[in-house]
Amino acid sequence: xxxxxxxxxxxxxxxxxxxxxxxxxxxxxEVLHWWTSAGESASVxxxxxxxxxxxxxxxxxxxxxxxxARTAGINRMVGGNxxxxxxxxxxxxxxxxxxxxxxxxxDALSKSGKWRELxxxxxxxxxxxxxxxxxxxxxxxGQNWMFYNTKVxxxxxxxxxxxxxxxxxxxxxxxxxxxxxxxxxxxxxxEHNLFRAVLxxxxxxxxxxxxxxxxxxxITKDPKFKESVELFGKMRALVDPGSPxxxxxxxxxxxxxxxxxxxxxxxxxxxxxxxxxxxxxxxxGCTVVGQEPKLQIGGxxxxxxxxxxKNQLAIQDKLIEVLLDPTTQIExxxxxxxxxxxxxxxxxSMDVCAQKSHAILSDPSNQVExxxxxxxxxxxxxxxxxxxxxxxxxxxxxxxxxxxVTNAMRDAT
Amino acid sequence: METISIxxxxxxxxxxxxxxxxxxxxxxxxxLLPTALIVLVVFIGCxxxxxxxxxxxxxxxxxxxxxxxxxYSRLFANDRFVTSAENIVIFGVxxxxxxxxxxxxxxxxxxxxxxxxxxFRTVFLYPYSMSFVVTGVAWQWFLNPGLGLQKLVRDMGFxxxxxxxxxxxxxxxxxxxxxxxxxGSGLTMAILLAGLRGIDKDLWKAAKVDGIPTxxxxxxxVIPLLRPMIVTAVVLLATGVVKLYDLVVAMTLGxxxxxxxxxxxxxxxxxFERNNIxxxxxxxxxxxxxxxxxxxxxxYIRYIRQDGxxx
Numbered sequence: 001x002x003x004x005x006x007x008x009x010x011x012x013x014x015x016x017x018x019x020x021x022x023x024x025x026x027x028x029x030e031v032l033h034w035w036t037s038a039g040e041s042a043s044v045x046x047x048x049x050x051x052x053x054x055x056x057x058x059x060x061x062x063x064x065x066x067x068x069a070r071t072a073g074i075n076r077m078v079g080g081n082x083x084x085x086x087x088x089x090x091x092x093x094x095x096x097x098x099x100x101x102x103x104x105x106x107d108a109l110s111k112s113g114k115w116r117e118l119x120x121x122x123x124x125x126x127x128x129x130x131x132x133x134x135x136x137x138x139x140x141x142g143q144n145w146m147f148y149n150t151k152v153x154x155x156x157x158x159x160x161x162x163x164x165x166x167x168x169x170x171x172x173x174x175x176x177x178x179x180x181x182x183x184x185x186x187x188x189x190x191e192h193n194l195f196r197a198v199l200x201x202x203x204x205x206x207x208x209x210x211x212x213x214x215x216x217x218x219i220t221k222d223p224k225f226k227e228s229v230e231l232f233g234k235m236r237a238l239v240d241p242g243s244p245x246x247x248x249x250x251x252x253x254x255x256x257x258x259x260x261x262x263x264x265x266x267x268x269x270x271x272x273x274x275x276x277x278x279x280x281x282x283x284x285g286c287t288v289v290g291q292e293p294k295l296q297i298g299g300x301x302x303x304x305x306x307x308x309x310k311n312q313l314a315i316q317d318k319l320i321e322v323l324l325d326p327t328t329q330i331e332x333x334x335x336x337x338x339x340x341x342x343x344x345x346x347x348x349s350m351d352v353c354a355q356k357s358h359a360i361l362s363d364p365s366n367q368v369e370x371x372x373x374x375x376x377x378x379x380x381x382x383x384x385x386x387x388x389x390x391x392x393x394x395x396x397x398x399x400x401x402x403x404x405v406t407n408a409m410r411d412a413t
Numbered sequence: 414m415e416t417i418s419i420x421x422x423x424x425x426x427x428x429x430x431x432x433x434x435x436x437x438x439x440x441x442x443x444x445l446l447p448t449a450l451i452v453l454v455v456f457i458g459c460x461x462x463x464x465x466x467x468x469x470x471x472x473x474x475x476x477x478x479x480x481x482x483x484x485y486s487r488l489f490a491n492d493r494f495v496t497s498a499e500n501i502v503i504f505g506v507x508x509x510x511x512x513x514x515x516x517x518x519x520x521x522x523x524x525x526x527x528x529x530x531x532x533f534r535t536v537f538l539y540p541y542s543m544s545f546v547v548t549g550v551a552w553q554w555f556l557n558p559g560l561g562l563q564k565l566v567r568d569m570g571f572x573x574x575x576x577x578x579x580x581x582x583x584x585x586x587x588x589x590x591x592x593x594x595x596x597g598s599g600l601t602m603a604i605l606l607a608g609l610r611g612i613d614k615d616l617w618k619a620a621k622v623d624g625i626p627t628x629x630x631x632x633x634x635v636i637p638l639l640r641p642m643i644v645t646a647v648v649l650l651a652t653g654v655v656k657l658y659d660l661v662v663a664m665t666l667g668x669x670x671x672x673x674x675x676x677x678x679x680x681x682x683x684x685f686e687r688n689n690i691x692x693x694x695x696x697x698x699x700x701x702x703x704x705x706x707x708x709x710x711x712x713y714i715r716y717i718r719q720d721g722x723x724x
Contacts, residue, residue: 067685071685078474096472096473096688187666187668188667188670241577241580242559244665244669245664245665245669377687378687381687388669388671389670391670392668407490411490413470
C-alpha cells in the first residue's frame, strides 16, 4: 500500500514536471510589433515581463517602422505562418484581415472582461467589426495635445491660449518678441496633424467626423470649415523658416530648450520631455486647444491570427489576460506615454498630463475618433497631400484648398 | 581637317564557335536553367503581375477584378503624380548631364599627372561609397538655413546672405540634384578616367605635331573615343534616376509640400502606407513604360540596326 502510494506520488511528480516542462515550451508566444524606440521598447518590455511571470515565453519580433512591420506580418499571415499576436493601430488597418477571416474573433473574452463597459466608445467601435471584437485595445493616445513651455509664456507675460483665434493673436505677439511661436516638424504627416488639431478644436467634433468619416462634400460650404482652414493658413506665419523637413522630435526639442513656445503633437511627445529631465506641469504644460477640449483618440491594438490549434488558442487567451491586467496597464502606459484603455483603473500614480487626459475622456462627448479610426489610409493620404500643399504655399487660398479636399473625397478609395 | 576615325581592334567571331556540338552545350544549358527560370518567373512574372494589378481595384490585398483604366485616370488627375513626373525629368536631365560634365572635368584634371593623384581619386570617388540615406541626411543638415551653409556665412558677417533652396518650394528639387551630383560625379570620373588612360599616347603626339589646340583634341578626338565609357556611365546614372527614392526620403521627405516628390516614392507610399495597391502599381507601370520608351530606340540602334548593317 505504502509502496503503491509512493510510486504514484513519484509518477505524479514526474508527470507534473513533464507537463510543466511541456507547458513552458508550449506557452511560447511570438509577438510582432514596431515599438523600437527607447521608450517604446521599455513599454513593450512590461508586457513581456508580465507574460513571463504568468509562465509564458515571450519571443519578441520587433520590426522598425509601422508600415514595414504590418507588411511583414500580413505577408506571414497570408503565407500561413503567422505570429501569435501582432500589433496594429486602432482603426481600419486590419479591416481586410477581418473580412478575409485571417484574425481571431475574441468576442467571448470581451464579454467576460466587460470591455464594452470599460473602454471608451470610439475605441470599442474601432475594434468591433460586425458586432464582434476582433482585436484587443491596449492603450489610448491623444493626438491633438498642445505642449507649451511655461517659462517662455511667463517671461513674455502672456496667457496660454485657449482657442485657436486666441492662439494666432498670442503667436504674433510671441513672434514680435523673437520667440518661435509654434515648433513644427515640417513633414507632411505633422502638418496634417496640426490641421486636424485646428479642425477639431475650432470646427468641432461633428465637422471632424463629417470630413474624415462621412466624407461629406457639403462641409466645404460650412463657414466654420472655411474659418478653420483660414486659421490654419494664418499659422503658417507662426513657424520658423527651418521647419520644412524637420523631424518631430527636433521640433519638440525647440520647446524643451526655450526656443519655441508651443508644439502640437500626440502624447508620445512626452517621452522627449521626460528624456530631457523635465516634469509635466513644471517646465512644460499640456492642454487641448478649442472651445471644448475635444481629444482625438487612437491607440494600439493587438490582433490574434486565426488558428485551430488548441494550444495556440490557450496562449492567445493568456496573452489577452496579461495585456488587460490593471497593473500591466498602468505600468505599460506610464512608459508609453498613453493612458490605460480601461477607464476603471486608478491613474493617480501617473503624471498630470495623463491625469488630464483621463479626466477629459471621462466625459464621452469629448471623445473623438482619430483619423486612423474614421478614414481609410488612402483618403488620409490624399488629405495629407492636400494639406501639405496648402501649408507650404502661402499664396494658396482657402478656396483652392477646399477644392483639393473635394477632389480627394471623390477620388480616394 | 580630316576626321580621325579609330576603331577598336574588333574580335572577329571565330569559326570554331559555330561547330560546337549539342553535347557541349547541354551542360551549359542546364547550368543556365535556374537563372532563366528566375528571369522568367521573378522578373517577367512580377512585371506582368504588377501590370495586371494596375487594372484592378485592389487596396490592402490584391484582388483580381477588372476596372479598366480607372486607376490611370485617377493617376493623371493626381497633382502629386504629375509633380513627381516633372521632378524626375528635371532631376534626370540635370543629374546625368551634370555628372558627365563634372566627372569629365575631374577625369581630365586627374589625367594631367597631378601630384597626389591617388588621394584626389579617393576623395572624388568617396561620396559614391556613401548610401543615399547618409548623403541625404548630410546635405539636409548642410543646406538647412538654420544650421548649415546659410548660418555659417551669416555668422561670418554677411547678414543678408540667403540660401534657402531646401525649404523653398520652387528650388528644393535642385538641392536634390546637388546632392545627387556630389554622390554620382566621382563614379563618372572613375569610368571616364579609365577611358582616358586607354587612349593611345601616339594620338596626342600626332595632334601636337599637327598643332591642334588641346581643347580641340578633347572635343573632337577624345570624347568620340570615350563613347563606350560615356554610354556605360549614362546607363548606370539612369538607373539611379529611375529608382531615386532614398535620397528624397532622407533629405526632404518629398517636401516642402509636394515639391520634391518622385514617382518611386509615390509607388512606395501607395503600396505600403496607403493600402492602395492598384494606384501604386498603375504608377509603377507608368514608370516601366517610360523606361521602355526611352530604352527602345537605343536598343534598336545598338543591337538591331547594327546587326542588320553587318549582315
